[in-house]
Amino acid sequence: KAGVTQTPRYLIKTRGQQVTLSCSPISGHRSVSWYQQTPGQGLQFLFEYFSETQRNKGNFPGRFSGRQFSNSRSEMNVSTLELGDSALYLCASSDGQALVVETQYFGPGTRLLVL
């Protein structure tokens, strides 16, 4: 099976702009989670989508949003970018059955630099 893919891999934006990141999960996986990774804060959970619905949400402002499509692909959007949004954004997919401790499989990430 192909792994989790994320596009683009690198992105440079300026403050105030908005950005959309894309994640394609492993085939058959229905859950997609997004994380922000920075040197200071480590890995922080943004949100999880399962069957096109947001199932869990972390403590990020409303500028961070996401969605999931019927084919389980997910997009994450950040509006009104701030310098502090510079980070590696990771996507992880899993089977999504909440009763099972499923393993998450991570993508390579999108490195976003905000100037």
Added chain:
Amino acid sequence: AQSVSQHNHHVILSEAASLELGCNYSYGGTVNLFWYVQYPGQHLQLLLKYFSGDPLVKGIKGFEAEFIKSKFSFNLRKPSVQWSDTAEYFCAVKDDKIIFGKGTRLHILP
């Protein structure tokens, strides 16, 4: 809210030394615990996980971790490290969502 603490931010060891990386989470109840590893230039990948049963969990590449409920701990161990174990290690706990520790950078000297 649940939180995860990894005691060591940076560890340097020589090959063949024994390794123990500390991890504590903030409160009990039913939790699922994980260790993830990120090798240089590679994706984050699962090393091992605990959800019930034997508190001593064995993972890939000779790693193991012990869940001690009374101490809210899930420390990672390896009896003899190799240069290829150089990586960043993340402890994580899941109740309704997964919370990661800030990671420990492990550097093995050849």
